[in-house]
Amino acid sequence: MSSEIFVSHAVRDKPLADALVDLLQLGLNMNSERIFCSSLEGLGIPSGANFVDHIKSEIQSPKAVIALISPNYLASQFCLCELGATWAMSHQMFPLLIPPLKYSDVQGVMTALQLTKVNHKDDLNQLRDQLQTVLSSKGAPTARWENKRDKFLNGLPSILDALPQPLLIPAAEHEKVKRDYKDAKATIGELEDHLEQRDALITQLSAAKDKVEVARIKTAHSSTSDTLRTLEKNLAKKLKELPRVVAFLVFKELGQREPIKLDASSAKEFLTEVQSAAEGKLVQIDDEGLCSLVSVHPKIKRIEEAYQPLRKFLDGDVQDLAEAFEDEYDTLLALDNREYWEARLDPRIRPIGD
Known part of the structure; x- marks a missing residue:
């Protein structure tokens, strides 16, 4: 018992x-x-x-x-x-x-x-x-x-x-060691990826034959280039949701910060599309014929939300990226440059009727 x-x-x-x-x-x-x-x-x-x-x-x-x-x-x-x-x-x-x-x-x-x-x-x-x-x-x-x-x-x-103590690691300390090990493996993996990318860059640059190709390769391997492309794609996606005349007005108002004024010399096709955009409440026309974006419209809000991060990024230190871009496209990396908008944001950015 x-x-x-x-x-x-x-x-x-x-x-x-x-x-x-x-x-x-x-x-x-x-x-x-x-x-x-x-x-x-x-x-x-x-x-x-x-x-x-x-x-x-x-x-x-x-x-x-x-x-x-x-x-x-x-x-x-x-x-x-x-x-x-x-x-x-x-x-x-x-x-x-x-x-x-x-x-x-x-x-x-x-x-x-x-x-x-x-x-x-x-x-x-x-x-x-x-x-x-x-x-x-x-x-x-x-x-x-x-x-x-x-x-x-x-x-x-x-x-x-x-009391004699065993060689026992407390659970909390064991979990911390496991987390540290996992983080270390992740860091090592990132460094190995970086080294592979650098090796690939060196190999491609060694085989490059002209200045434009070198610029393209440098851009492709740049982390800042990845950021720029992400921001550009985000804005480009929003621009495609707009009629082409509104996309052009976005470039003029946000990029060049210049108003567009309708007058007798404006192309008929341009006037027609502006009037249609005004009827859709995407733009407004004042008594003097000045056109402006309707900032409260949901589509225009999304445009501004996508535009501001791109402007902030390009206002930062992007000299190396700009040099590579200019070598590749033979134009300036600038938001007031229509050629930049046409190449990377929306090919429709041109005066309608030209």
Whole structure:
């Protein structure tokens, strides 16, 4: 027949198990026969008995299993087997968290279990009350329990300091190492990609035959070029949603910052398309014939949202990119340059009727 209380602990934690059993015996007025603790004299394995068989017998039907969850406990395969058996048999379990372990260190092992801190007075009081309920025991008077509890807590720091520690990495530290390793691999991968790109650039430049081809290759391998192309494609996509006359007005108003004035010399086709855009509320025409974009129109809003990042980018330090662009296209990289708009943003950017 197994004992009522099974103390599951690592052999290296024997001094701690000894102190806890003393607290249970003296503070709860409990007979030694009711407690099984494998490493303690008189409470453990009888002389001549098979160790494993006796442990298996004792863990069959205790009323309570007290597990001393310490670094040594987590490092012991035998202790984890006892823990697994306790779960499998649905025994009433009382896990005691032993410093320096924290809740975060045992979340994977102790999922859904209420942990009791062995160095907290209130937690020990709760353990006492729960054990009395499970064992249907009245226990020792409260004053006696508090006296023994306080002596246990006072002596606990020196006991814990003297316990041998396993080579165990806390879960949080292990996760940090894993994250650092993953980040390092990603960085190395990026550097290798960069080196491959540089090697490809050198190879292509060595084979280039003229200045225009060199400029094209430099642009293709430039990170700033990637940014520029992304911004240009975003604006070009929005421009294609507009009638060509409105796209031209976008170039004049945002790029060249010049108003367009309708007069008798304006081409008939241009006047017709402007009037159609005005009827669609994309542009407005004042009494003097000046045309302007209707900024509250959703399509015009999207144009301005795409235009501003491109302007901000080109207002920055893009000298090398501009030189490569000018060598390739034989024109200026500038938002007030119609040839730039036609080449990279919208080929429709030209006066209608020309």
